[in-house]
Amino acid sequence: MALGLSQRAERITQAEIRVMTLECEKLGGINLAQGVCDTGVPSPVRSGAQIAIDEGINSYTRFDGLEELRRAIAVKLRDFNGICADPETEITVSSGSTGAFYCTCLALLDPGDEVILFEPYYGYHLNTIEAVGATASYVRMHPPDWRFELRDLERAITPRTKGIMINTPANPSGKVFDRREIESIGDIACRRDLFIFTDEIYEYFVYDGRRHLSPASISGLADRTITISGVSKTYSITGWRVGYSVAQPRWAEIIGHMNDLIYVCAPAPLQCGVARGMNELPRSYYDDLLVHYTDKRERLCRALTSAGLTPCVPQGAYYVLADVSRLPGANSKQKAMHLLRECGVAAVPGEAFYHAGGGENLVRLCYAKDDAELDVACRRLQRLR
Structure with missing residues (x-):
């Protein structure tokens, strides 16, 4: 029997979140693709x-x-x-x-x-x-x-x-x-x-x-x-x-x-x-956390709206799915790469979250970032205006 991968391994591919993180590192962009959550630890x-x-x-x-x-x-x-x-x-x-x-x-x-x-x-x-x-x-x-x-x-x-x-x-x-x-x-x-x-x-x-x-x-x-x-x-x-x-x-x-x-x-x-x-940790920690992340959500959604990338305002978590239909590209991966090259902001292609025929005009952005880096990302998005 020839050496080879298991059938299980052949079905598994690297997550698109990781792929876009690597692409972001190559181009020196701001990573809003991966939910690394780089805010302070209590x-x-x-x-x-x-x-x-x-x-x-x-x-x-x-x-x-x-x-x-x-x-x-x-x-x-x-x-x-x-x-x-x-x-x-x-x-x-x-x-x-x-x-x-x-x-x-x-x-x-x-x-x-x-x-x-x-x-x-x-x-x-x-x-x-x-x-x-x-x-x-x-x-x-x-x-x-x-x-x-x-x-x-x-x-x-x-x-x-x-x-x-x-x-x-x-x-x-x-x-x-x-x-x-x-x-x-x-x-x-x-x-x-x-x-x-x-x-x-x-x-x-x-x-x-x-x-x-x-x-x-x-x-x-x-x-x-x-x-x-x-x-x-x-x-x-x-x-x-x-x-x-x-x-x-x-x-x-x-x-x-x-x-x-x-x-x-x-x-x-x-x-x-x-x-x-x-x-x-007191209850106020969790209350303050929600206040801070509500503000981050609003800032990113405003920036996306201003850039013509209409966001689906999230009810929870700390990600935004944005409409990138106006960006060039045949699919969401190409559109996400255009966003990274033009703005220096990494996002996850929407197709990574659908099994077939969905997400072609969506990307996911994460706002679990410190305020200074999130502000820079929001400013960079304005290059699309």
């Missing part, structure tokens, strides 16, 4: 990790995370999400929310199973599903408010469907799923006996008086919902790789075993930093 989070290193907390933790962190997550889930979770049996700390989802897919999906994604979708969700041999089916959401039809969701279900992914607030659209939508999805999931996978990493970034709603907080949905989240975005520590999943014990146990097999544990001193942040 003091308790930094000092908590530093103290842990100084005190020698450098060994493996329990496979599902430090007790201090699991208990802090349980309190946060109760107070913010309305989810009652046992920190001993229902919470698994993993290598970021991406790692938590990968362990979930390994634990609950078989090759050939299907998971429904709402599109535009986050590419890592699709890649993770495909990495375990499962496949995706799709329900199209429609701008500017990213509504979808329940009949489309019903039609997407086949005998091989195992679950539905809800990303709220959503990357890249910024959609915040409301109670009516989540209850309707939950009703379908109960009738068809499906898992609900949720990615709630942007849960504190919800604008204009909206409220984040966790599906697992709705009566009757906790048993079938795997909640995935973390504080990478909230504390601006995307490189620390500390996230978590929450599930009923029968699901959490095997998710934890997969986490042990793949990652062993998340970095011990960084878990301490996250725990300290969750325990010590």
Whole structure:
């Protein structure tokens, strides 16, 4: 037998987000493509990790995370999400929310199973599903408010469907799923006996008086919902790789075993930093965060509007999908490259978030940048006027 890649590897390509980041580096542009979140890290989070290193907390933790962190997550889930979770049996700390989802897919999906994604979708969700041999089916959401039809969701279900992914607030659209939508999805999931996978990493970034709603907080949905989240975005520590999943014990146990097999544990001193942040930061921190990001959103949307790239104003998260139909290029990749070359601003082609025939005239821009760099990017966009 000849040497070669696995069939799994042949299906996986580098994410367009990473590709545009590399292109941006080559041209010395401002990277609004990748959600690196380069704003400041809260003091308790930094000092908590530093103290842990100084005190020698450098060994493996329990496979599902430090007790201090699991208990802090349980309190946060109760107070913010309305989810009652046992920190001993229902919470698994993993290598970021991406790692938590990968362990979930390994634990609950078989090759050939299907998971429904709402599109535009986050590419890592699709890649993770495909990495375990499962496949995706799709329900199209429609701008500017990213509504979808329940009949489309019903039609997407086949005998091989195992679950539905809800990303709220959503990357890249910024959609915040409301109670009516989540209850309707939950009703379908109960009738068809499906898992609900949720990615709630942007849960504190919800604008204009909206409220984040966790599906697992709705009566009757906790048993079938795997909640995935973390504080990478909230504390601006995307490189620390500390996230978590929450599930009923029968699901959490095997998710934890997969986490042990793949990652062993998340970095011990960084878990301490996250725990300290969750325990010590006041509510005002999260309120101020929303104020600051609302301002960033408005500044970028104004700049895009002025440049003739009409934005779909996001309801949550920290990305904007903008209409680039007026830019030259046969597709969104060519249009994104034109934007990078002409303005020195990197964006992700919209086609990266659709499985076929969508996003050709969209790009995604991230505004999780420090104010000075965001201001420069906004000024550069005016070159298109």
